[in-house]
Amino acid sequence: MSVKKLKSQIPSKLKIHYDDDSKPHRKPWSDGSINGSSSNYQVDVNKSGYLHSTSALADIQVSFHSLDWGQKKILDFFLIFPEMATMKKRFVIYWWISGCIPFQAEQAELHANVDQFGDLTYRGLTFWDSSIVNVDAAIIDGRHEIIFKRGTDLKVVYLGRWQNSVTHHIEVSDIKILNFLKNMKQLRVLSLRGISLITELPQFISQLTGLKTLDLKSCHNLEVVPDWIGLLENLTHLDISGCYLLDHMPKGLGALSNLEVLKGFIIRDSKDEKSCTINNLTKLSNLRKLSISISMKEFPTDLQLHHLQRLYHLEKLKISWSGCILRGKTDDSPKQAQLFSKQTTLTRSFIEQRDPKLPLLLKLPSSLQKLELEGFPEIDTPDWLRSNNLDNLKKLYIRGGLLCNLDKIVATTVQMLQLKYVSNLEIAWEDIMMLFPNLIYLEKVECPRLNNFPCDENGLWMN
Template sequence: MNPENIETVFNISERFPEFTRKWFTRMKKLRVLYLGRWERIDPENEMDKWERTDQEIEMDSRRVMKDLSSLTRLRFLSFQGISTIKSLSRSACKLNKLIILDLRHCYNMEQLPDDIHKLKSLVYLDLTGCEALESIPVGLSRLDNLEVLKGFVLGDVDTAKTCKLAALKRLAKLRKLSVTVHREAYPLDKLIDDIKEFKVLENLNVRWGSKVILKKKHLNKDETEEQEEYERSWRDIKELPKQLRKLDLERFPDKELPEWLWPQKLLYLEKLRLGSSKRNKGFGAVPAGEPTKCGVKVLRLTSLIKLKVEWRELNKLFPNLRLLESYECPRVTFCPCDRNGIWRSEKIDDSTTTLLNI
């Protein structure tokens, strides 16, 4: 084929993609470049059980990165699962028409370029599973068209060049955000306080990494006073942001949910998922009288070995429930789920069906 007429390159089965030196420079019409692994990954296991098998993809990433700037019409770029990528080049930041950048499971990628703010057309950025990534450059908060950001890292690296979570409030179009927390002294209350000014955020996913230590270390007097002063700034959390519709908490590190996350406080949230927590025991106090006014329609519970609740209690806590998923939750009992752990209400309407598909 004449490279000058090619608009899409999609890697189906090549583990070691090879390129001639001038291949990219001649592809003036290329709009889609998908070199990484394309197979769908189980969302329940995508962060914890990425299989480094013969499906890994390796390539001469330096040479590919060097020639990327030639692809001036590129809209979609995916390097998903390419193990040889350690950084994204400045050359990639010259793709000013790029809309989607997929870097999922580039698990050896250690940094993003400071020039990432030059990707002015970027709408969708996925950094899910980039476990070697310790921080995000501050320039990311200047991507004014960004609507979906997955894999934002909250690590221990905190410098003037590090993007803070609260800085993302500049992204006026951001509607979907997933965050990976590797910082020890960064509780959920603080995170919610940081996103309270995100005007259109509807979908939030939070995952705590394995580096987060659950036990608090013993502090001396000065350290205790400093910690208390730090906590006072976000202790007044009373509810989730009203525009938030979906919340996913993975590896929640505490035994009890904060009171503002009890079902009776979730008046606007429609979809809640709790997963892979070894400590969480319940949803807070079960009302003795009338059911709560909780708005949650979809509740997914996965791998919660200590969560203890009965179907009767769930009905009081989540009276508007239309779908329940209970998987590997041995203490969630008496639920009328099928053999796949799914229960669906007969009252499912079109809006709930749409919610299930998102």
């Protein structure tokens, strides 16, 4: 709403002309929705990235300087992105974590005023208020040195992909280009999301002990997460999901006592004692969001469930069985699913003997509010969804896999249910209402056996 109010104060049509160096990096901001005026305002940007003085700029400045400090900061932040850009809230949250964007305007009144829109844009990278953000650079190399030399007080370096599209390609020509970070002791957020050709993390990152967010999602060439990750003692957010060449997790993760969000934790069918396990994660008393990638169909064992239950503050849990196909390119008939389930059960009985020290009834953490199951490899509802322990569960998402029924699930508090690509699932709408009496939202995508659901053409049902 604040952005909408600010938008209404900007002239109706604003065309921005750039020189050849910066022309590809931003698009004109033209919004005819404010009024029907056909007049054009011209604003030029010189090589340093600053706006030339024009009558249009004068009009903008009058409105801009009438805002409080916090509103100026927020507007200034969004102006560095192209017209009609779409981003997820995670992107802005990272800036909030760094302290560059205030949560509330009144908290920022003690700081100096913002006097201009942005600061410097060069070859797709923008320097903005102790931050570097990759607006649209596809290749990061030595040509960006003018940006990297802006000082040693950076709080945010967001070289990775912020765009929603997973096809947006970014690469680093030489990992040594990151050496400019060595002396950034104030750094709070580092994102290398979606950047290719990064096979390992530079050792000096271990010295950035003030780092709170490290985003390595979809770094497809990353081969190992080093054990020195445990030296980043202030880390609260770590995303290593989508790094498919990783085969284990370092035990150093267990030393991140302030960690709140961990995405992409890998569990492999390995006896490697150097690998981090769920048991090691039980030391993370602040962990509230966890996503796990599994290659072994026997997960979770009784012991793993016991350790999961000890994550007392866990609110969101996602489990992805990567060995299963989400959409049916193989034989996923009920008969094949039953055979697969029987084999899995037999395998589990051989590899796991119940520990008499474990409680008889093993459950997921009672603190869970959201549970996602992706590629679940069995046909029946698992035992850990049949317990009465999920008193706080509000969201249940099931995507892909071999699940055939939900008739024994005990999650009556669920309000949002998502069923995607579960081709074998068969259940009557009346039974859904009995299982989830508090349901207010349901989404169904490509579930051919759920024909009797009263969803609209988009597969949505709302109470």
